[in-house]
């Protein structure tokens with residue numbers, strides 16, 4: 001069995017750094033161009049877009065990880081038959097490592113687009129290369145290699161916000177506690193930072209950001225670039241949860257040009273689920289992040305362009321001959337054009353109606369229960385509000401880390417709203433106490449950190465417990481603000497209506513604008529249903545384009 005203390009490089013080195021056979025190198029030649037490098041020459045620099053995947057024909061290349069202090073760390077030396085690259089090469093993002101020729105090197109450089117062609121054309125070799133790229137990224141995430149360094153007080157709301165953002169997007173990073181870490185103090189002195197300006201982020205390029213927004217950080221580390229306003233995509237997908245990613249995978253793999261937007265991270269609600277146990281084909285369950293991370297890489301492998309974080313705030317529908325395309329407006333006023341739009345941007349959490357909630361939301365009130373949150377409340381008592389399946393899953397998961405979980409339910413029991421298997425599991429957990437007909441009465445604390453929670457039972461009796469973390473899972477409402485003014489029909493609860501006054505089942509009443517997943521009226525709120533709808537909508541897109549072409553061909 002693998003030792004959890006061992007790094008992925010120790011346990012999976014053979015898959016991460018395998019060598020291509022001479023016959024495979026010959027077959028790969030048609031995808032790249034040969035280049036020569038002198039000893040000492042750089043093949044990749046942290047923060048700069050690398051040329052693509054680099055297959056070594058002769059000579060050796062050292063791959064190094066930059067450290068904040070001290071010498072760079074040697075990760076691996078590539079020799080003939082091995083290749084340099086990781087997931088950044090799939091989407092043309094900046095390199096996370098430095099690579100230097102150790103001696104005279106001859107290499108086959110395969111640019112991003114051709115790499116994607118190789119992965120698809122050479123199925124078996126492509127599978128091994130894809131696995132190596134993913135494992136190398138996991139290795140960098142383990143050590144924080146090549147990513148930004150966050151300096152601030154551990155547990156601070158903004159530190160958590162930035163860590164969460166990078167973690168959810170599978171981007172390596174390091175955190176240094178400004179109160180205990182000597183390297184953190186050195187950086188604070190070096191950049192003359194006042195305590196009030198923390199957290200700071202030092203990007204791999206050396207650029208310093210003071211308590212940045214997620215967008216500022218993403219731009220600084222090359223995760224997000226400008227959108228080409230003149231390019232017309234076949235389909236723009238709003239939302240990179242399971243429904244949006246499935247749409248992207250099926251559309252891109254069938255030759256459509258695809259642009260996906262997400263305002264936060266790939267994976268949506270599913271990505272934040274600690275364990276999905278009912279998704280077909282995973283009898284032992286799979287973490288939402290692992291499932292969605294695979295889908296994200298798959299979409300990129302087929303050439304879907306993904307812009308994160310990018311919030312879509314409006315859409316203009318085509319108005320006849322004057323403008324034949326949809327135009328999406330982003331929060332930063334950028335625009336993107338597409339022949340069709342798929343709304344796959346799900347729903348957002350309802351917020352508890354408790355005075356002062358907002359003040360505690362950055363650090364103490366959570367709408368997800370992922371390993372990040374569970375680590376914060378290890379060995380502590382926590383309170384969780386909700387009675388649906390997501391509340392049940394979060395309860396089971398948190399119970400494995402927390403000293404005790406108080407599950408507060410407004411109704412008379414759990415069975416009406418939660419799957420039987422979860423109710424049974426919760427009943428079997430000694431450290432979970434279910435309080436029915438109970439509601440939160442008040443929150444106490446200071447500086448954004450909760451110190452105690454008060455709740456009231458059906459008889460009006462109030463209880464106060466010293467609890468620092470509150471989890472809220474009380475249902476969702478659809479994210480349809482950006483559709484205002486588009487004419488898209490919504491149902492009485494605000495979800496998008498499909499299949500009515502439309503040519504196709506997943507189309508809205510606006511021709512060419514489709515909706516899939518949780519945002520759709522009467523949808524089944526399950527990952528499998530979202531993925532199925534993503535596949536289904538692409539068939540409808542093809543029929544839509546065929547009908548358009550037929551109409552254009554009419555005299």
Ligand SMILES: Cc1cc2nc3c(=O)[nH]c(=O)nc-3n(C[C@H](O)[C@H](O)[C@H](O)COP(=O)(O)OP(=O)(O)OC[C@H]3O[C@@H](n4cnc5c(N)ncnc54)[C@H](O)[C@@H]3O)c2cc1C
Pocket residue numbers: 238239240241242243244261262263264265266267268269270271272273274275276277278279310311312313344345346347368369389390391393394479482516517518519524525526527528530
């Ligand atoms: C804790 C939890 C556990 C769950 N467990 C399971 C389970 O075990 N099994 C199961 O089948 N289902 C489970 N679900 C339900 C499942 O996760 C959802 O049904 C599914 O994620 C919905 O997918 P979606 O793609 O429609 O939307 P979402 O997953 O909600 O994704 C929508 C995406 O759109 C983005 N977005 C929103 N507005 C905008 C905008 N204006 N511009 C750009 N981007 C935007 C969001 O950031 C988000 O990433 C769980 C849900 C939760 C919360």
